[in-house]
Amino acid sequence: MRTEDKRTGLRRPARLVSVASAALVAGLLSGAGSRADEAPPSAAVLDYDCALPASGQADEPATGAPATTARSTVHASVKVATQLPTTAVVGKPIRPGPVQVAADLPRADLAAVLPTGTTDVSSEATLGVHVRQNKASADATWSGLDGTGTVPAEGAQMRLAHMGDVATITVGSPGDVELVAGELTLRITPAASGDPVTVSCTPSQGDEALLARVLVPGDDHPSGAPSTGTSRGTTGDRRGADGIDVAPQPTTPTGAETCPPDRPEGDLDLSQVPPPLPGTVLRPPVKLPGQPVCAYAVGYGTVRKLDGSMVINDPARTPALMNVNANVQTTFKQSGPFYTRLDSLAEVDLPDAESTFLGFGFAPVTAKVTFETGKLTISTGTIGDIPNGKPFAVATFFQSLRIHDVKVNGTPLDVGPDCRTSQPYRATLRGDFSKGGGYKDVLHGGILSGLVDIPAFSGCVGASGENVNALFTASISGPGNLVTMNQATVCAPKSAGAQGCPPVIPPLPPISRTTTP
Structure with a gap:
């Protein structure tokens, strides 16, 4: 297939468009808002x-x-x-x-x-x-x-x-x-x-x-x-x-003054919570009134194939606030080894991540990535009797990625309005409770991480008909992509003294390309 250069009237190979697209994919998650342009630490x-x-x-x-x-x-x-x-x-x-x-x-x-x-x-x-x-x-x-x-x-x-x-x-x-x-x-x-x-x-x-x-x-x-x-x-x-x-030292950043007025609603996804020990018999789940709280969570999403990490909910820009209906349900043991769990429901509308990189080392390429995130279920608890009981924390949700507003050397590259992962993928993040791990509980936050499997891309077709699905799939899709988030302590506006309010934006967690949860 050949396309016409409107400035000269000459027809040029469509391969040039593919080369520019390949340059985009090779460094999509680099530059501003990401860490793929960096050498190893x-x-x-x-x-x-x-x-x-x-x-x-x-x-x-x-x-x-x-x-x-x-x-x-x-x-x-x-x-x-x-x-x-x-x-x-x-x-x-x-x-x-x-x-x-x-x-x-x-x-x-x-x-x-x-x-x-x-x-x-x-x-x-x-x-x-x-x-x-x-x-x-x-x-x-x-x-x-x-x-x-x-x-x-x-x-x-x-x-x-x-x-x-x-x-x-x-x-x-x-x-x-x-x-x-x-x-x-x-x-x-x-x-x-x-x-x-x-x-x-x-x-x-x-x-x-x-x-x-x-x-x-x-x-x-x-x-x-x-x-x-x-x-x-x-x-x-x-x-x-x-x-x-x-730069001089800035003050600790804060965002919104208080939490959104409406609590998240929906069903809990308990498919990723760890099971109790053999011999434990659980009581039926007990519904709780819940507590309206909110918090900022910021971090990185690493693409294994690119050996680079995109900043998620960038604290240096205008991050989105995670709205949480905390502790809406509890489950605990009836008999056998100890088990207790508290479940919370959350939602967050993440902002677009902006990305800039050099294609082939000389052509500046920019793009935006939109995160489409479903409801989050956050479950925390303890398994096993004291002193050997182990705490756990699991946050799970489904998410899709959409890529748009792509420019190569300032010239728009049309990838169509619906260039996205072909289906939502599950992200399950788990808290690290080891010494120095940093996670406390759903109200006090900390670092959670997990590996995600990014699906193939579809819909990456511009008005000219150039299909770049395969390029995005080959360079981005696949298993083993580490997501690490740092959740701040929640703001509880209805607690005595409105504890933790206004909500504080936490620092980004230490970046790691090799540590798995």
Whole structure:
């Protein structure tokens, strides 16, 4: 088949349209609103020299300043990991993913400056980062990185692991942007009792503490848009005099003032809840009055074939509020091993996700993805007798994807009005209750994740008759696509004091392409 170029009157092979379509599919979920244009999470292992306070000397209690008595110096190995785009655009923020800082310090030396018998500690890390591009430079302070650690009974090392969101970086000209680690401060507080101690670390002499490099091409080599994310947890940032802008710390974002007036209605889908242990006899389900609450849930949908992740309900834009009729039904055991469950019904109208990428490394392609989401059933409970009972949380729903508003190098690419998955697919997300897993319950939220099977695409036919169903199916459809969502604590407007209101928008969860639920 051949098509006519209306500008020249010449007929050109329809294959060119297919090539442009293939470029679209190859990077559909990349760029703004996604993470497919990123390299795997970058991790730098750095050598630091750390000054410890003298044994038994905590921070000054009156001011919180580090102790000024004699300090010993020890070696530490520090791993700094984050997620960054491979390329960025002049004038648009570069948004690092959640930053992880893991410091391995000599166990005996660190234990000596903590109160005798300390086993668990909390820690806050502050990392100075030098940003340089061409002859320009600026300094950022990645602070508010929270973590915990356990003093092992034996062994040479003790690890303090921290995580948090950090500042965005915007540059005003092309050229490689380099992030170089500077001083690291650890403020360590014993969990049981005692004042905090401060450990001050500097990069070891001769160690180039390069964290990451991001390419910012010029106009003759357009780049993909940087990925979206959050930038809380940073202070002390400043704008460089020659065009590097490090964003200041924003306040915790909030959205709507209260919940929608109407509760979700419909049938519960209990097909994905875990069964009780053998020998358990359940009572018939008991209907409850329910509780009107709402919450924001934000996260990623990863496409395994593209090794990339689209931001769902982007917190940096205008996310949608999830409306929940909490605890509308309960089920518990009549006899046998313990089992109890509370079921809730929810609904959310997710906003479109916008996507930008470079087809074949040079042709900017943009597209929008619409999520058509059915009612959500959220079930939480416990299986098995104490102390071995296991909590569970399951959120399940059906969803379809529709792709539209596609442009290649600014020129619309017609995929038709009904380019979508051929049928709805089930998404089942489960809460992680392991230590550090982050999920609490339906009212307090946390991280849920699960694998989905994306069906084949249909209806991707433009007015010219070009059918690109097979391209979308080959590049996107299939099993093993990880969805990870972070649900905030609910707003309960009818509770005493309207607890949790207004609802708060949570940060994006740490991105993972390899972890399965």
